[in-house]
Amino acid sequence: MNDSASTAAGYHRATSYRRHRIPPHALDWANQPALVKDYSGLPRIPLPRNLELPRVDYFTRACRPEPECRTPDVAPNFNQIAAILQLSHGVTARAVHSGQPFYYRSVASAGALYPSELYLAAYESDGLHAGLYHYDPLGFSLTELRRQPLPAIPKVDRPVAASFYITGIFFRSAWKYRSRAYRYVLLDAGHLLENLRLALGALNQRFSIHLDFDDEQTANLLGLDPEREVCLACIHLHTDADKGLQPAASIELEPSGVDIRRASRVSGREASYSEILNLHRAGSGGGSVDSSSPMLVTHGQPLARIDLAPSDSPVAADYTQVLGRRRSRRNFISADVSRENFMTFAETMVQSMGARSGMPAACRSALAAGILASENMPVPPGFYLLDPKKRQLEQQLTGLLIQDMAAACLDQMWLKHAGLHLLFLTDPAFLDELWGARGYRYAMIEAGRLGQQAYLAATALGWGACGIGAIYDREAADLLGLTENGALVYLVGIGPVKTNVGKTR
Numbered sequence: 282m283n284d285s286a287s288t289a290a291g292y293h294r295a296t297s298y299r300r301h302r303i304p305p306h307a308l309d310w311a312n313q314p315a316l317v318k319d320y321s322g323l324p325r326i327p328l329p330r331n332l333e334l335p336r337v338d339y340f341t342r343a344c345r346p347e348p349e350c351r352t353p354d355v356a357p358n359f360n361q362i363a364a365i366l367q368l369s370h371g372v373t374a375r376a377v378h379s380g381q382p383f384y385y386r387s388v389a390s391a392g393a394l395y396p397s398e399l400y401l402a403a404y405e406s407d408g409l410h411a412g413l414y415h416y417d418p419l420g421f422s423l424t425e426l427r428r429q430p431l432p433a434i435p436k437v438d439r440p441v442a443a444s445f446y447i448t449g450i451f452f453r454s455a456w457k458y459r460s461r462a463y464r465y466v467l468l469d470a471g472h473l474l475e476n477l478r479l480a481l482g483a484l485n486q487r488f489s490i491h492l493d494f495d496d497e498q499t500a501n502l503l504g505l506d507p508e509r510e511v512c513l514a515c516i517h518l519h520t521d522a523d524k525g526l527q528p529a530a531s532i533e534l535e536p537s538g539v540d541i542r543r544a545s546r547v548s549g550r551e552a553s554y555s556e557i558l559n560l561h562r563a564g565s566g567g568g569s570v571d572s573s574s575p576m577l578v579t580h581g582q583p584l585a586r587i588d589l590a591p592s593d594s595p596v597a598a599d600y601t602q603v604l605g606r607r608r609s610r611r612n613f614i615s616a617d618v619s620r621e622n623f624m625t626f627a628e629t630m631v632q633s634m635g636a637r638s639g640m641p642a643a644c645r646s647a648l649a650a651g652i653l654a655s656e657n658m659p660v661p662p663g664f665y666l667l668d669p670k671k672r673q674l675e676q677q678l679t680g681l682l683i684q685d686m687a688a689a690c691l692d693q694m695w696l697k698h699a700g701l702h703l704l705f706l707t708d709p710a711f712l713d714e715l716w717g718a719r720g721y722r723y724a725m726i727e728a729g730r731l732g733q734q735a736y737l738a739a740t741a742l743g744w745g746a747c748g749i750g751a752i753y754d755r756e757a758a759d760l761l762g763l764t765e766n767g768a769l770v771y772l773v774g775i776g777p778v779k780t781n782v783g784k785t786r
Contacts (some may be wrong), residue, residue: 287695288712289560289715289721290713296460308457310361315547316422318449323424323425326424329620330398330416334367334368335412336601338458338599340596340625355442356441356443357486358408359406359408360408362406364484365477366416367421368387369388371421371476372385372421374605385608388473388733396462397414398446398450399415399477401423401445402415402443402445402446404431404443404444406442411428413431426541438522441519441520442529444519445518446502450466451463451466451548456548459552460554464770465750466513466707467729468732470726472730474490475730476731476733477516478639481518485519487520490640492641492643493693494512496511496512496565497690505545506543506545509545509546512559514582516728518704560721577708578708578763579666579761580762583676583677583739586675587675589673591628593621596625598741603639604763606747607740608740611745612695612780615657618658618716618776625738625742626735626739626742631669633670640727643720644668646723647723648728649667649708650667651664651704651761652702652704653759657776664704682761684703690751691751699774702773703773703774704769705770705771705772706767708764708767709768732773735775747773
């Protein structure tokens with residue numbers, strides 16, 4: 282294998298965009314991927330729609346779940362599972378675009394292609410047999426894939442009541458983004474993971490998040506065609522040691538039937554990209570380890586440091602209403618942002634980056650986050666890194682860089698009107714050195730997870746947000762003064778939008 286097939290740095294370089302060098306690509310509309318997996322003939326269980334959803338404030342509780350805060354006495358029941366699914370990946374509105382139905386969802390997705398799928402392994406639950414289920418967000422139902430006791434994958438030393446598995450279907454994104462699609466599949470998995478994390482916290486569930494497991498075992502458990510669909514994340518729900526059941530890790534699972542594996546195919550004519558398959562396979566044996574050395578993505582010392590201070594009067598926003606209102610909005614306007622609301626946003630992001638997030642330590646080591654501030658922010662214009670440990674902004678560059686960054690994002694000049702650009706940065710060579718090819722999963726999933734949090738925080742503040750993965754990679758890195766291997770992997774434009782004229786925050 283050459284390095285583009287087996288390393289994060291090689292894949293990232295091979296799929297980088299360069300100005301005037303992007304090959305033209307026409308979308309094959311006749312073979313547009315289906316948004317729902319087809320499990321014809323298998324039992325389908327409708328989920329209850331009149332659910333009692335949590336009424337909690339977004340900023341003071343929902344966006345800061347503590348996965349170890351308490352242990353429920355019993356496993357979640359059927360209604361609670363339905364609420365978790367609705368909050369994590371529910372349809373929030375329906376519309377018709379170009380004569381076709383369009384479903385707005387609580388989770389963001391690159392190009393609205395939704396490559397992520399969600400599965401539930403129930404070990405003990407009031408209202409569900411022990412077994413494996415696939416979640417259909419459009420039909421709001423579960424399809425029963427296995428009815429039998431299941432092992433908990435990965436194995437843990439605490440009782441597990443249920444597990445959620447997030448997968449990605451390559452072709453759903455590759456239909457539009459070709460070999461670059463692995464980036465978006467990972468980002469989308471992170472978006473969904475964050476929504477799931479927030480839902481479990483709002484419902485007082487105790488959970489643990491896992492990105493390291495045996496890829497072959499999870500594919501067998503979930504009935505995936507590993508050439509088309511792969512597992513990317515798992516969340517175990519835990520119960521009290523005296524009340525819960527520990528799934529037996531020794532259970533031998535029969536391979537799923539051909540019809541179940543065939544459901545990973547979502548189009549009559551699919552293209553396969555070796556760059557995606559080779560990098561994913563190369564990372565199949567990776568393992569999360571703590572980083573003893575920090576990842577450096579910029580040169581030199583900060584020009585200045587600004588302490589983050591929580592607002593004395595934070596904005597009140599209902600968590601479930603925030604999910605329902607979440608959209609990708611790009612009609613930004615030039616309007617001043619108050620210091621209180623800027624600090625509320627920045628504080629929300631640093632809180633989501635620390636150990637309290639419940640994310641594996643490798644994720645927190647594999648990614649850095651920063652802000653490009655416009656002249657409408659209450660801090661001097663420039664490029665800042667977020668330091669979650671010191672709770673500070675570290676100024677790296679001064680000056681108005683927003684317009685130049687919009688040009689580096691494939692000349693999407695509407696970005697120059699955003700109040701700020703939230704930046705997610707990594708060093709693919711560092712990822713390779715520490716974790717091998719699997720490190721790319723850690724960085725990109727973490728970027729997507731924090732991007733989803735940014736969408737929700739912006740919505741709660743009455744702002745707009747729109748994520749961008751289409752970047753002239755080296756051009757953006759040079760603009761920010763990143764190291765030789767430093768890379769901007771995701772950007773979210775954020776700020777006041779036209780719908781908020783007269784009520785700017």
